[in-house]
Amino acid sequence: MSDTEGRAAIDAAGVELxxxxxxxxxxxxxxxxxxxxxxxxxxxxxxxxxxxxxxxxTLLSPTGGTITVNGFDVQxxxxxxxxxxxxxxxxxxxxxELTARENVRFAAQAYGVPRDRRADRIDExxxxxxxxxxxxxxxDEFSGGMKKRLDVATALVHDPPLVFLDEPTxxxxxxxxxxxxxxxxxxxxxxxxxxxxxxYLEEADVLCDRLAVILDGEIVAEGxxxxxxRQVGGEIxxxxxxxxxxxxxxxxxxxxxxxxxxxxxVAISDDGISVTAERAxxxxxxxxxxxxxxxxxxxGFNIRAPTLDDVFLAITGERxxxxxxxxxxxxxxxxxxxx
Amino acid sequence: xxxxNSESETRTDGGAxxxxxxxxxxxxxxxxxxxxxFVRWNIKAVRNPFVVVGSLVQPVIFLVLFTQxxxxxxxxxxxxxxxxxxxxxxxxxxxxxxxxxxxxAASGIGLVNDMEEGMFxxxxxxxxxxxxxxxxxxxxxxxxxxxxxxxxxxxxxxxGANIATGIPGAIGIVIMGILFSLWFVALSNIAxxxxxxxxxxxxGANLLQFPLLxxxxxxxxxxxxxxxxxxxxxFNPVTYGVDGAxxxxxDQDVMTVIEVSQFGGIWNTLVPxxxxxxxxxxxxxxxxxYLLNRASSSAVR
Numbered sequence: 104m105s106d107t108e109g110r111a112a113i114d115a116a117g118v119e120l121x122x123x124x125x126x127x128x129x130x131x132x133x134x135x136x137x138x139x140x141x142x143x144x145x146x147x148x149x150x151x152x153x154x155x156x157x158x159x160x161t162l163l164s165p166t167g168g169t170i171t172v173n174g175f176d177v178q179x180x181x182x183x184x185x186x187x188x189x190x191x192x193x194x195x196x197x198x199x200e201l202t203a204r205e206n207v208r209f210a211a212q213a214y215g216v217p218r219d220r221r222a223d224r225i226d227e228x229x230x231x232x233x234x235x236x237x238x239x240x241x242x243d244e245f246s247g248g249m250k251k252r253l254d255v256a257t258a259l260v261h262d263p264p265l266v267f268l269d270e271p272t273x274x275x276x277x278x279x280x281x282x283x284x285x286x287x288x289x290x291x292x293x294x295x296x297x298x299x300x301x302x303y304l305e306e307a308d309v310l311c312d313r314l315a316v317i318l319d320g321e322i323v324a325e326g327x328x329x330x331x332x333r334q335v336g337g338e339i340x341x342x343x344x345x346x347x348x349x350x351x352x353x354x355x356x357x358x359x360x361x362x363x364x365x366x367x368x369v370a371i372s373d374d375g376i377s378v379t380a381e382r383a384x385x386x387x388x389x390x391x392x393x394x395x396x397x398x399x400x401x402x403g404f405n406i407r408a409p410t411l412d413d414v415f416l417a418i419t420g421e422r423x424x425x426x427x428x429x430x431x432x433x434x435x436x437x438x439x440x441x442x
Numbered sequence: 443x444x445x446x447n448s449e450s451e452t453r454t455d456g457g458a459x460x461x462x463x464x465x466x467x468x469x470x471x472x473x474x475x476x477x478x479x480f481v482r483w484n485i486k487a488v489r490n491p492f493v494v495v496g497s498l499v500q501p502v503i504f505l506v507l508f509t510q511x512x513x514x515x516x517x518x519x520x521x522x523x524x525x526x527x528x529x530x531x532x533x534x535x536x537x538x539x540x541x542x543x544x545x546x547a548a549s550g551i552g553l554v555n556d557m558e559e560g561m562f563x564x565x566x567x568x569x570x571x572x573x574x575x576x577x578x579x580x581x582x583x584x585x586x587x588x589x590x591x592x593x594x595x596x597x598x599x600x601x602g603a604n605i606a607t608g609i610p611g612a613i614g615i616v617i618m619g620i621l622f623s624l625w626f627v628a629l630s631n632i633a634x635x636x637x638x639x640x641x642x643x644x645x646g647a648n649l650l651q652f653p654l655l656x657x658x659x660x661x662x663x664x665x666x667x668x669x670x671x672x673x674x675x676x677f678n679p680v681t682y683g684v685d686g687a688x689x690x691x692x693d694q695d696v697m698t699v700i701e702v703s704q705f706g707g708i709w710n711t712l713v714p715x716x717x718x719x720x721x722x723x724x725x726x727x728x729x730x731x732y733l734l735n736r737a738s739s740s741a742v743r
C-alpha cells in the first residue's frame with residue numbers, strides 16, 4: 104500500500120438518509136476509516152447499521168452529506184466504487200440453483216476478473232472458504248454456514264481493497280462463526296480494509312481495530328475496543344440474587360448507601376444487579392453486608408473488568424443480544440443510574 | 443440516482459488503487475455483462491425442471507385434451523364456412539401463444555425469486571450495467587420461448603395440425619410469440635417489483651392467464667363467442683397474438699377485431715397485430731424499466 108499511504112478507505116461527512124415516508128434512518132454520520140483497518144459498526148437492531156452500509160456500498164442514495172469510498176464519490180462515481188468494493192449482505196445471497204463454483208464464477212465475471220486469471224482465482228477462493236470439496240454441488244444442498252462461506256467467496260472474488268460485511272455471522276452456530284472470523288482476519292492481514300456491522304460485542308471485540316457505536320442513526324461513541332471499555336470507568340461488580348423480585352430493592356440499596364460515594368452506576372439484570380464503580384473491589388464487601396442486613400439473599404458475587412457489553416449498556420441503556428442461541432432474553436435489562 | 447446514468451463514467455482506474463496484486467477488473471463491456479447474465483439464467487432454466495418442462499405441461503394438456511374432446515364438434519363448427527380446417531390446426535397457434543404467456547409469467551417469478559435470495563441486490567452492487575443485466579435475463583427467457591414454441595409446433599404437427607405457410611410461417615409464429623410475450627414479461631416483472639412477493643406474483647400471473655385466454659379468439663373464432671366476450675376480446679392482447687399466429691398458420695386473413703384490407707392477404711392480420719403488440723410492449727416495457735430502475739436505487743427491504 105505504498106502509493107496510497109494514509110488515504111481513507113471510507114470518508115463520510117454529515118451523511119443523512121431519510122426515507123420517503125419521513126423516517127430518518129441515518130442522522131448525520133461522520134466517519135473516517137483508514138486503509139487496512141478492521142472497522143466495526145456496532146449497534147442494536149434498527150439502529151441504522153444496514154442503511155449506512157448500503158449507502159456506503161451505493162445501494163442507497165444518501166439524502167444528505169458526502170461519502171467517498173476508495174477515493175470515489177458514491178453518487179457521482181458509483182460504478183468506480185462498485186468495482187473497488189466487496190459487499191456481503193446481511194441475508195445470505197447465493198444462487199441456490201447454481202453450484203458453488205458457478206456462483207463464484209458468476210461473481211468473477213460480473214466483476215470482470217480477467218479471463219486468464221479466472222479459473223485460478225475461483226479455485227483459490229473455494230479453497231479459502233473450505234468449499235473446494237463441494238465446489239460442484241448445488242448451493243441448495245449446503246448448510247447455512249456453507250452458504251455464508253460461499254457468499255464470502257463471491258464478495259472477495261475481485262480482491263477488492265475494501266469489503267463491507269453486514270452482520271456476517273448473525274444466525275450462525277459458534278463453529279461456523281469462528282471459521283468466518285478466521286477468514287476475515289486472514290483477509291485483513293493481507294491488507295484488505297474490512298467494514299463490519301454487528302450487534303455482537305464479542306465479535307467486535309475479537310475482530311475490530313476500531314469501533315463506532317450507532318444508535319438511532321447517530322454515532323454515539325467511537326474508539327478502539329480498549330478505549331471504549333476504559334470509558335466505562337472502574338470495575339464491575341455483579342451480584343446474583345436468590346429472588347429476582349428483590350432486584351429493584353437491591354439496586355436501591357446500592358444506589359442509596361454511601362458505599363460507593365455516589366459514583367456508581369447500578370443496572371438490573373435478569374437475576375441480580377451490576378454495579379459499575381471506580382473502587383468496586385474495595386467496597387464490594389460493604390455492599391454485601393448492606394444487602395444481608397436488608398434480608399436479601401446473595402447467591403453469587405463477581406468482580407470483573409468492563410466488557411464491551413458494559414460499554415454498550417452504558418451508552419445505549421440497552422443490553423445487546425449476546426446470547427446467540429437463546430434469542431432476545433438478555434435484552435430485558437434496564438439501566439438505573441445513580442445520580 | 444445510482445442507475446444507468448453512472449455508466450458513462452470512466453471505468454478505467456476502478457480498482458487500480460489500494461495495494462494488492464489482485465484479480466483486477468478488465469473492462470467487461472456491455473456485451474460481456476449481457477452474456478454473463480444470459481448464461482446464468484440459462485443455467486438456471488436448465489437446472490430447474492419446472493421451468494422448461496413444467497411450464498409446457500399445461501399447454502400440452504390443453505393441446506391434447508381440447509383437440510380430443512372438442513375436436514369433432516369444433517372442427518365442424520369452424521369449418522362451416524367451408525374452409526376445411528381441422529381444430530388441431532386452428533388451436534395450435536393459440537397454444538403457442540399460451541406458451542409465451544406462461545413463459546412471460548415465469549419472468550417475474552424469476553425476478554422475485556432473485557430478490558428473495560438476495561441475488562438481485564448482489565447483482566446491483568456489482569459494476570455491471572443494469573440494462574445489460576435485465577436484457578441478459580430477458581434474452582434467456584426469449585430463448586426459452588423459442589424452444590418451447592418449436593416443441594409445441596412439432597407436437598401439434600404430429601397430432602395432425604398443418605402449418606400452411608411452412609417453415610417460414612413457423613418462424614413467423616415464433617417471432618409472433620416473442621412479440622406477444624414481451625408485454626406479459628413486463629407485466630409480471632411489474633408485479634414482481636410492486637409486490638416483492640413470490641406467491642403474489644405467481645398467483646397474479648397465473649390468475650390472469652386463463653381468463654385472458656378464454657376471453658379471446660384463442661379457442662373459438664370471434665363470431666362464435668357471446669357478445670360480451672366479443673367486446674372484451676377486442677381489447678384483449680391475446681386476441682392479437684393469436685390472430686397473428688393463426689394467420690401464419692392458416693395463410694389467411696383471420697382478424698375480425700380490426701378489419702383492414704390495404705396490406706393484402708395475411709398482412710391484413712399481421713400488420714394490425716404487430717402494431718398493437720409493439721405498442722403494448724413499448725408502453726409496459728417502459729413502465730417496467732422505470733419501476734426496475736426505481737427499485738434498484740432503493741433496494742433496501
